Amino acid sequence: MCDLEYGWNYNHADLTKAIGSQINPNPIFYPVNADTNHGTAVIGELVSDNNGWGTTGICYGSSLKTCGTVYPNSTTWNVPGAMAYAIDSLSAGDVILLEQQWDYYYPAGGYIPIEWWLNYSPNPQTFNGVYAAIGNAIANGGGNGYVNTDYLTWFGNSGAIIVGAGGAYPGGTWPQGDLEKLPFSSYGRRFDLQGWGENVTTTGYGNLYSAEGYNYWYRRDFDGTSSASPVVAGAVACCVGYWKANISANPASPHYVRTILINTGTPQAVPQTGKIGPRPDLQATFTAFNAEWVDLTYPPLGEDTSYSSGVAWGDYDGDGDLDVYLTHGGYPNELFRNEGRGVFVDATSGPLGDSDFGLGVAWGDYDNDGDLDLYLANCFTANKLFRNEGGGSFIDATSGPLGDAACGTGVAWGDFDNDGDLDIYLVNDGSANKLFRNDGGGAFVDATGGPLGDPGNGTAVACGDYDNDNDLDIYIVNVGNANKLLRNEGNLVFVDATAGPLGDALNGRGVDWGDYDNDGDLDLYFANAYAGNKLLRNDGGGSFVDVTSGPLADGGNAKGVAWGDYDNDGDLDLFLAKGDGAILGPNRLLRNDGGGSFVDATSGALSDSGMWSGSALGDMDNDGDLDLYVGNLSGPNKLFLNQIGSTKHWLHVNLVGTVSNKSAIGARVRVVSGGLSQIREISGGSGYLSQNSLTAEFGLGSATQADTVEVRWPSGQADTMTAVSVDIMLQIYEGGFIRGDANGDGVINSADIVYLIDYLFKGGPAPNPLWVGDANSDGTINSADVVYLINYLFKGGPPPACP
Structure with a gap:
């Protein structure tokens, strides 16, 4: 004291x-x-x-x-x-x-x-x-x-x-x-x-x-x-x-x-x-x-109780921690900047406070300039593209077909033609969905064709490479019409691959891809309002099997869906945000106990009742476990702090594309540790109107190292690292380079500090390529980079920054 x-x-x-x-x-x-x-x-x-x-x-x-x-x-x-x-x-x-x-x-x-x-x-x-x-x-x-x-x-x-x-x-x-x-x-x-x-x-x-x-x-x-x-x-x-x-x-x-x-x-x-x-x-x-989960909601978070719909985590200012954007249908949207220490400030300015009927939202670096831009789906008014100009400034860059003024709901970024820049898939309720191809220079063209224009009253979309052919496929959730799986054949050609339980035709809400059984392919979970939810296991060859059992069925009123290993034990758990119409929550957290078994692990503040809507997982305090933000249609939103996952080891991987899109959306990361293999894909939007963080987050349980870290980029480039330390945020650039890894051994540790000191002051060899030694991304290599690495490794400072 x-x-x-x-x-x-x-x-x-x-x-x-x-x-x-x-x-x-x-x-x-x-x-x-x-x-x-x-x-x-x-x-x-x-x-x-x-x-x-x-x-x-x-x-x-x-x-x-x-x-x-x-x-x-x-x-x-x-x-x-x-x-x-x-x-x-x-x-x-x-x-x-x-x-x-x-x-x-x-x-x-x-x-x-x-x-x-x-x-x-x-x-x-x-x-x-x-x-x-x-x-x-x-x-x-x-x-x-x-x-x-x-x-x-x-x-x-x-x-x-x-x-x-x-x-x-x-x-x-x-x-x-x-x-x-x-x-x-x-x-x-x-x-x-x-x-x-x-x-x-x-x-x-x-x-x-x-x-x-x-x-x-x-x-x-x-x-x-x-x-x-x-x-x-x-x-x-x-x-x-x-x-x-x-x-x-x-x-x-x-x-x-x-x-x-x-x-x-x-x-x-x-x-x-x-x-x-x-x-x-x-x-x-x-x-x-x-408690395992603690309500960490504090003003300005939770102050706006007006129809919060979509939630998107993203580090828009590049300072190493997750910020959050919220849509409020018919009320001004909000951007909250994470200042660290658990403090958020209202950073809404300019066009970000759009007050049209905002629903779906997602972050993605469409112009590959190193900062995250934002696409917003509005209902019955023009959708919006906000370009990040740096310094907290965004401008309305909406042009051409991007301003589609139907009833936009779900939205997802993805490089659907693998040309190195991000395209947009938009789901509309009551009219045809749209695919907007990024032609560079800020220009998007309407490339909707074939089944992409499904008019089936869409509410949500999730993209993932379910058939492991290195391009993004699309799953669309509809209300009152059959859901659709659209397989990407390359060159923006999609075919309707809906079969069996994939064509569920109830009251679809949220959806997310995730490899819950760690067999190397993406499985699918979607929520239905007023009817049972579904877990569909991917058995390969385009075959999906309904394996819904126990609490997974959760008989109704779910909206938000998010896969994430909240307890860091090496398998994906599932969060459901619930509340639809007059039926209030509570939310549900379903823990994956392996072997296809899930148990209801909802406790404490997570079980609060409300008309919960979009939800998103991300490690907002950089302590190695997934925290949770949930929107509420009729009351305060909630930020829940995870206190259980940090008791086990973890590895978080941030990717930066050089040939592929800068956000690395669509990239797949595979981590092998202690004989357990896990995959994550970087997603450009999922759940219900929302987006989890753009980090690949792995729980490693008791493993003391990641034996192998493999990255498969949308470009086809594959990078591999071995014997990677645990409990770190690893940043990998396409080509296998890691900013801050001055000696090129695949990991950032004290040896890189020594290497930089030798280079700067003792005539030692230069980092190769030179930029990996520029830990603070200021364009030069000097003693400030040594200090930056010391702060990161030993004082809790941010990881080496994106350029």
Whole structure:
């Protein structure tokens, strides 16, 4: 714990941890005055000794640091400087309590947290200091003065936990009572949690006990957000300590801790007289820590409850983590940028906020310039192609047939003619489907012919090479008409290969390809509303067998479908997002136990009821397991954090095409480890109106290496690597090259750092090709690439970047 404020009595007999805690040479106020009393009371709540007398701190087992915010020989506050001192002296997982707010003069004597502008001038430095504290959970007292922060100019979400003052018990000093906002507390939508804002007994001041001098002073009525914020900070410290002792040696994400405390807390009393949030409930939090799935939804995620349909994961800004785009039929769509640490920010701008009836959506680099573009299917208005210009800027590049204004539903990118650029297949409800061929230079032509123009009321599409001939085939799910399998014969010639159970003619919704039995070919699962879903096993030679049994049949109202090895045990599991019409969820997670057997593994937050729609799997926090985002037609969307898959080994493979399309959509990756062979294909859209991440994600169970990694590219190029390390994100360029693999041995490790140092400073041989040594993709090879690799390998930094 580190407390940032004015001063403390380091000699208090009940605060032995205060001795030697100071890390910023703030002037110590003697004799004792209000400033040292304040700090003494705060740290008394946190860490006063568990010695059988006096008071006992909430997190008395924590170590303590104190950091002054007034610099020596100066009367000037320097909160940003103090933050820098504190951050430099702490480690990831440590907790900072910031007992500083801005003065706010209307009303007189009011105070507001550091995320809002002063009424007379903005001051971003403190905000930036808090935002820079990556890995440190920060609690910031919300301030007294009854200020409604919703009407102030906001810098943005710093990542801090903003704390309000709530009633401690019925019949307290204030008439509001337990869990109600006390009248003096500032408040607003951004406030996260409340603590006891009245009658807290702690060290300092002396109005409870003062007989033995100020080193034995105690107070019985410490109040305000000053007393509330150490309650919350102490709860945070207990959380991160419990996590480290019982869950993982890696520190818990501050955003995760904030979110789970909010979601498990005791709700604020209603009716609210101003939002300050729930009060922490540590027992409920610790229970949630041990859950397999945790609801990590936090604003701005989940705030828009208007008809969320499609969900697409994609790293549009190339920073190494997954961002997410959501369609909202008839309301503005949204793009949320992943800032790391579990924090998402609303990055919707320009045409991305299209408010037509958006349904299907998918990412793909159609112009092969190294960043992901976006195609959006609208119903009864023009579809849209948004070209990524870099720097967070997208432009509407819709032209020609791309603006088809039928009722677009499912959409998938794919290089259907294997010419090195991405084409688009669009499913329409009530009119003919379309195939748009990419002719380069931003031009698409309508290449729909034969069965491609199926008019069967399509709702979803999934593309995959089911016959292993290295071109993408198409499966279309229809409502009230037979589903269709279209086999790609090459040169954009498709034939209707629908036979047997493939022609299911019920109320189709989502669909996805996946090799659930690890026999080397793609099997098919599709969902039906108001009827049984189907698992069709690919037996080769164009033959599919209905092997639906047990929970796979799931008798109705499913929409989203996504294959993924959520538990990293080496076989594909299945997620179903449910809710259609008046029939609400809950969702279903079906675990693959091998041998064709699936069991219902739905638990905790995953089983929430709702009118769930599109869903997508992706490792949004880069910890090696698949997380889940689910859209909701009539309530908040949900982001679910996976906490079970990271207990086993894994390998994630990112592909970059050089001859094939840059996104490598249609490429197949095969990994052999411990005698188990698995395949994944990079998909340009699947499920229900949605898209999983463009990464090939493999669970390896207990295997300690991947014996073989093979890539089959759409161009026909095949690349193979052997003895690949586990628990890494591997980036492979077509031709077998790996950015950052300076010595060309097929894996990125410390030997590449040595190789680059030898090349740069000792006259050693150059990387071959030279660009593989450019780990940070800035166009040059220098010491910055060495630092980049060190951060990636040893400090949790992003993998070597795409150019």
